[in-house]
Amino acid sequence: MTGASPIAIEVRLRGAGLRPTRQRVALGDLLFAKGDRHLTVEELHEEAVAAGVPVSLATVYNTLHQFTEAGLIRVLAVESAKTYFDTNVSDHHHFFIEGHNEVLDIPVSNLTIGNLPEPPEGMEIAHVDVVIRLRAKQS
Structure with missing residues (x-):
């Protein structure tokens, strides 16, 4: 929903x-206007304040x-102290760049997951979230 009205x-x-x-419309506009992205509560709040949205x-x-x-976004817990909200609700995985607190999408076609355990009786696997942590090469 890039540039949505x-x-x-x-x-x-x-x-x-x-x-x-x-407020939902204003926050939704800020959230979805730039395409697929990953934001924390604090980052969206900063954007809202900068845009003059009183929230x-x-x-x-x-x-x-x-x-x-409501299924419009999904939660991505990368660190215990920080939760990101992902506007891309399709099946995909993530890179997390340590030290930069940046999250990047990995298309699901680039990663194959196998040998998943059987879920407990009466349960089914809803999603598998893979987060691959990256850091700059150390020489």
Whole structure:
């Protein structure tokens, strides 16, 4: 949803079962306007403040979790202290560049996962998230 208009965001929110409040539309516009990306709550809050969107950090946190529950974004826990929200909800994996706190997508076609364990009775595997940590080569 690159460069989506506020009306397109409203339609997307309604389609996901969310009421398109002013703050949800503004945050959705900031979140989806630049294509697929990975953001923390704090990063989206900084973007909102810079764009003149009057929103608290708690509202950004709650909105991102509502978007996650509605299937619009997904959560990516890379570090115990930092959670990223991914606008690309397709099956894919990630590189994490240590020291830069940068997350990059790995297309699912570039990684094959096999020999997964059988899930417990009555359960099924919903997703497999692979995070490959990178750092600059040390000479």
